[in-house]
Every structure is written in C-alpha cells, then in structure tokens.
Amino acid sequence: MKEMCEVIPSNKGGDKINVHGFLMTKESCRNHIYYWCCDQRKSEDKSCLGHAITYLYNNTHYLQKASEHNHAPELYKAEVAKVKNQIKKQAKETRDKPIKIVQDNVINTLEEFRPYLSSLNTLRKTINHVRQVESSPQPQSIVELNMPESL
Numbered sequence: 765m766k767e768m769c770e771v772i773p774s775n776k777g778g779d780k781i782n783v784h785g786f787l788m789t790k791e792s793c794r795n796h797i798y799y800w801c802c803d804q805r806k807s808e809d810k811s812c813l814g815h816a817i818t819y820l821y822n823n824t825h826y827l828q829k830a831s832e833h834n835h836a837p838e839l840y841k842a843e844v845a846k847v848k849n850q851i852k853k854q855a856k857e858t859r860d861k862p863i864k865i866v867q868d869n870v871i872n873t874l875e876e877f878r879p880y881l882s883s884l885n886t887l888r889k890t891i892n893h894v895r896q897v898e899s900s901p902q903p904q905s906i907v908e909l910n911m912p913e914s915l
C-alpha cells in the first residue's frame with residue numbers, strides 16, 4: 765500500500781492520523797514503523813479495537829495496514845480539528861479581530877462540516893486564550909511588580 769495518511773497535529777503533542785476517515789492515536793513506534801489505535805478505543809459506548817500501521821518516510825506516514833472498526837468513519841472530526849488548528853494559528857500570527865478569524869475559517873470549511881464546529885463564542889474564547897498565552901509578558905524582576913505610583 766502506498767497510501768499517505770494525513771496528520772492532524774494536536775496541541776497536547778499527541779498527533780493523530782486520519783485513516784479512511786478514522787482518527788487514530790499513536791500507540792508506539794519502532795524505527796520507522798508506527799502503530800496506531802482508534803481514538804474511540806476508550807470511548808464508553810464503542811471501545812473500538814481498530815488499529816493501523818504506517819511507515820514513516822520523508823515526514824509522511826504511508827499506510828501499511830488498516831483494520832476494521834466497529835463504527836462508521838467520522839470524517840468531520842479530522843476536518844474540525846484542522847479548522848481549530850488553523851484558527852489558533854491565525855490568532856497567533858495575525859492581529860485580525862476574532863470575528864474575522866472565525867468567519868475566514870468557516871467560509872473555508874465545507875458546508876457539511878460546519879454544524880460540527882464549535883460555537884462562535886467558544887471559538888472566540890479559544891482565540892483570546894491563544895493570544896493571552898502568547899502576549900502576557902512575564903515581569904523581569906520584583907521591581908516591576910511594585911512600580912511606584914506617580915502622583
């Protein structure tokens with residue numbers, strides 16, 4: 765199999781890959797061989813045992829083996845994760861207003877996936893959060909914390 769798998773970066777560092785619409789979490793890797801399990805494995809109602817094996821070459825995961833799942837693929841999940849990452853990226857790299865960032869990204873999202881996106885308010889909070897983390901300067905010394913009030 766020479767099929768490439770799309771990687772969905774996660775802010776928690778645990779990247780996932782998209783295998784035929786199933787999101788897979790990395791389980792282990794040995795040399796260039798990566799073992800993935802379904803991200804629904806620990807879900808209460810499904811506990812899916814679906815797994816996949818990829819071969820990493822030139823920063824690209826090539827699918828070697830993919831098993832069956834006990835549920836339907838959830839294409840929207842990868843899409844929603846991508847949109848969220850893009851929104852965060854834009855929040856960091858631009859000074860655009862949150863509403864503009866959200867609009868830009870919703871327009872670029874296929875209509876069928878839009879219902880799965882977070883609400884405007886939630887996305888706005890995400891943007892504000894990203895920017896607070898980025899821009900809050902740490903005080904350099906105790907002196908800066910106790911600036912005398914100029915009267």
Ligand SMILES: [Zn+2]
Nearest residue numbers: 802812814833
């Ligand atoms: Zn599964």
